[in-house]
Amino acid sequence: MSSKPISIYELETDDKRFLSPFCWAARFAIIHKGLKPDVIPWHFQEKDKIAFSNQGLVPVIVDQNKDGKWVNDSWEIAKYLEKTYPDQPSLFKGTSGESLCCFFVKSISSGAVVPMMQTIIMDLYNAQLPKDKDWFRKTREDRFGAPLEKFCKGESNVGAFREALQPCRDVLKDYQYLGGSSPCYADMYLLGIFMFAYAVSPVKLLAKDDPLHSWRQRMLKAYDNPQTAHGQKGYPESLE
């Protein structure tokens, strides 16, 4: 398929750390579809840069193959790509895949993202640009209902995050991927969470003998080990 790259506005810091699990999920969806992501760095509060999308959050994609059509929100982007590029590898793989991936996203975002944030939020705060720190603190403290230092439990909380992923581990007993014998959008969404965390935090979210650890290695290989720029390391050979 001959096509132009898909522009994607992604949240990052000046040192090229990518700071949004949702942007990662959208980027993997673009790659999965055999398209090339053209990443446009974006910082919190740069509302003017994405004003064309009539809202203020990333990811936003712009598809030059379709007259510059834009789509915001990672889930809407996944659905858009699936509908617009039906002959490319499927993100959902079947007529139940879209709604079941929706369940997966909602389930993980309500069950696993909070314990992950409780583990790494101070690392995430420290990774923000100086100009964004006060804003980041205020919006997150409003959301979590507590000062960051109180909400954060640090590395001691990693067990709660791992426990929340037990249903994923159960699936991997019998399947190579959450999508079965090949990845589906659920895999991309979960990988996005790890990429995001890895970009800012030294905490080992998974033990090496965790089935999710080898799943993550398989996924990274399948999606070309994208650069997280964590500690300027470039492409991590293995997300230890």
Next chain:
Amino acid sequence: MSSKPISIYELETDDKRFLSPFCWAARFAIIHKGLKPDVIPWHFQEKDKIAFSNQGLVPVIVDQNKDGKWVNDSWEIAKYLEKTYPDQPSLFKGTSGESLCCFFVKSISSGAVVPMMQTIIMDLYNAQLPKDKDWFRKTREDRFGAPLEKFCKGESNVGAFREALQPCRDVLKDYQYLGGSSPCYADMYLLGIFMFAYAVSPVKLLAKDDPLHSWRQRMLKAYDNPQTAHGQKGYPESLE
């Protein structure tokens, strides 16, 4: 398709209340496949009746279309039916559907079944046959690590159960069923939980304005409102 009924051993009491969500899920899977379930009532501890399956739990199915092949465990039964009757309506609907339904089952069984049991366990205990009550209490108290009376929080706990189903509700904002425009095994598994609870407990697990309430009505209609024999009412017109 001309075929013989599928025999299914299901847990029930003398007054025909069906007491296992897993048996319900397996029965719905049989119906979904356009096959007729031939329900064989089974009581806890009747190990001899299902000794042929080399284990002691129901559901167990026996498929006379396939030389009396037996399968136990609701998930194994679903996979068996899908594989054996590929031309009948699919339970998983796509190559990602099986692993994503596996995720659904694991996620709901770890997240929603416990708060449901905390809500209705005393009703469940009271519905047991007199000969099974002591055994039921002992095995459950060992499992839950507390006396039933302490583990049970009663109707006041219904909010925790409803909250645990929020990801399902989120899906139903955009889809008619968890499987999209038609049910998949995830729908059957969830309906099984409600059928089970309804058979023993008067607690209203869902508010009438809950999107899951109308989903449940659609599902009951799709699967012929099977008899729960709750309070001898026969076929409930609407699971209020």
